[in-house]
Amino acid sequence: MTSPLEQKKIKIAGPSVVTANRTWDGIVVYRTAAKSWSADLSEAAIVRNSDEAKALLAESVADDVGAIGPYIAPVQVGADGKVQPGNLREQIRRSGVTIGQPAQV
Amino acid sequence: MYAYDEIDRTLVNERVSEFRDQVKRRLSGELTEDEFKILRLQNGVYLQLHAYMFRVAIPYGTLATNQLRALAHVARKYDRGYGHFTTRQNIQFNWIKLAELPDALADLAKVGIHAMQTSGNNMRNVTSDQWAGVAPGEIEDPRIWSELIRQHTTLHPEFSFLPRKFKIAITASDHDRAAIKIHDIGLRLIKNEKGETGFEVLVGGGLGRTPFIAKTIKHFVHGRDILSYIEAILRVYNQYGRRDNIYKARIKILVHELGIEKFSREVEDEWQHIRNPSLQIDDEVIEDIRSRFTYPAYEKLPHMPDELRQAAADPDFEAWRKNSVAPHKVQGYSIVTISLKPTGGPPGDATAEQMDALADLVDKYSFGEIRVGHEQNLALPHVAKRDLPALWKALDKLGLATPNVNLITDIIACPGLDYCSLANARSIPIAQELTRRFANHELANLIGRLHINISGCINACGHHHVGHIGILGVEKNGEEVYQITIGGRADENAALGTLIGPGVKFDEVADVVEDIVEAYLALRERPEELFMDTVRRLGVEPFKERVYATR
Missing domain, CATH: 3.90.480.20 (Sulfite Reductase Hemoprotein; domain 2)
Structure with a gap:
């Protein structure tokens, strides 16, 4: 999964969200339509074209205290409206590591 | 300590x-x-x-x-x-x-631990041999010099804003356990003909997207001059190192672009310029540092105590001893490597409970001192041989007696896409699957020494270039794909592995490694011929043919 840290041009191919890490604890968060952050992907604002993505990203970047490193990430929106991460990286960010953590091994 | x-x-x-x-x-x-x-x-x-x-x-x-x-x-x-x-x-x-x-x-x-210079474009933690001070045949404890460099470079303003991160490793043994040839500066402690302590200085090693093995730029620098010589290297790097392109900013690129002769001359000129008494180390300074390293009051113990002789009848103990226990410079003692590579576990991880329980064992059996090795294992440097059976039993209860040190399941792996924001592919699940495939100890022993290194991206934190079998995860069309190299090594004969062919999918990696191992077992001339010996003798072609014949 190409790291979004290398994301330079904003060009989206489908539904996307803005995601970041919350500043005080680092957890994964998503930008909501209410100009806030949520740890729940289902509450994320969905953008569908580059202009919308640029606007949402600009607003997210401006909230430097709330979250850090915002970037645009792809999602899949099911027929039922359910939102899923669009690639493995984002799947791991939302659901956690794919391995047993030592305390659980 | x-x-x-x-x-x-x-x-x-x-x-x-x-x-x-x-x-x-x-x-x-x-x-x-x-x-x-x-x-x-x-x-x-x-x-x-x-x-x-x-x-x-x-x-x-x-x-x-x-x-x-x-x-x-x-x-x-x-x-x-x-x-x-x-x-x-x-x-x-x-x-x-x-x-x-x-x-x-x-x-x-509260216990003297910090996190200074563990990241950023500065001089990182100086690493050394995890057997320092106890390895037989060692010239002297390389940590004395590591500590000297640590003191000199910590928060040093000239070294705090370098073009990129900078790593130094020191070894004092013939067998390099500190991987000095893949560091920005590698120091090999030696004695000159007068018996004086000094260093062979190597520069420009490193992995990442442009891997290089370090080259020797000075065959002997006297110990008292080592700070000024390192400073000369860093000044040349600071002056000429590229700051405009992060991918070309490491000293290895500068050494490569200038050529080792020109780089050496630049360093020599700079060294002659700055080499003055203020940067020359007094013997008292070295002796002061030396005196702060304390060593246990070793007992006079037999080479083969009764406890060890009796325990030898237990095949499980013997399997562990043969792979985990190494000779010590003092008779009656051993160095014990603790594998952090359990079957199905993430390489290098230890739980808080394991660390606490291990600390108790270290107090009881290793004079309160423990080491971390670059292979992501731990080592107890001062274990009396008579205590080996009791230590083994206690480690086994903690899940820390996996008898696989230096075997195929003793895998180095970076955190990969499960944790790392730079990663393109997962590393740990690959390692976990390989430890399950080769969990049979008899099979692992039959294979013998074989190091697998796995990185989840080209930054190579898992040192895949120098794995006997190296596995590099990349991303291709949104999928994890793994490139396989063969023939790398990180010791005194350090070499970069050779890519054997097109990348394979996540689910195929363990099968490919099995194919490589089967090819090796079929090709080796005798059981003692190690994997790397076979690769050296035959090259990568036979392995390549085996892997891709059916893919």
């Missing part, structure tokens, strides 16, 4: 206070992330996929038990109950909250 003085303690405590203030200002919005980032990096704090990652320094891989217990405490109180030992002898915590980091640092500072 090295005993820190008041200057060290003051420095560490002041750094905690300073960082506490910086975090407070960041959380209040007084500092932007852009302003704060360099400050957090200077204190070992990265941002990873799920959370902040906190990298703690373990200078030259040496820990006292109160320090190990403090790491367990941090894992338990501030993280998720475990830590990850790294290829640079440090430990990382993957789930730290920024708001709690100053408290974690303060708790570590």
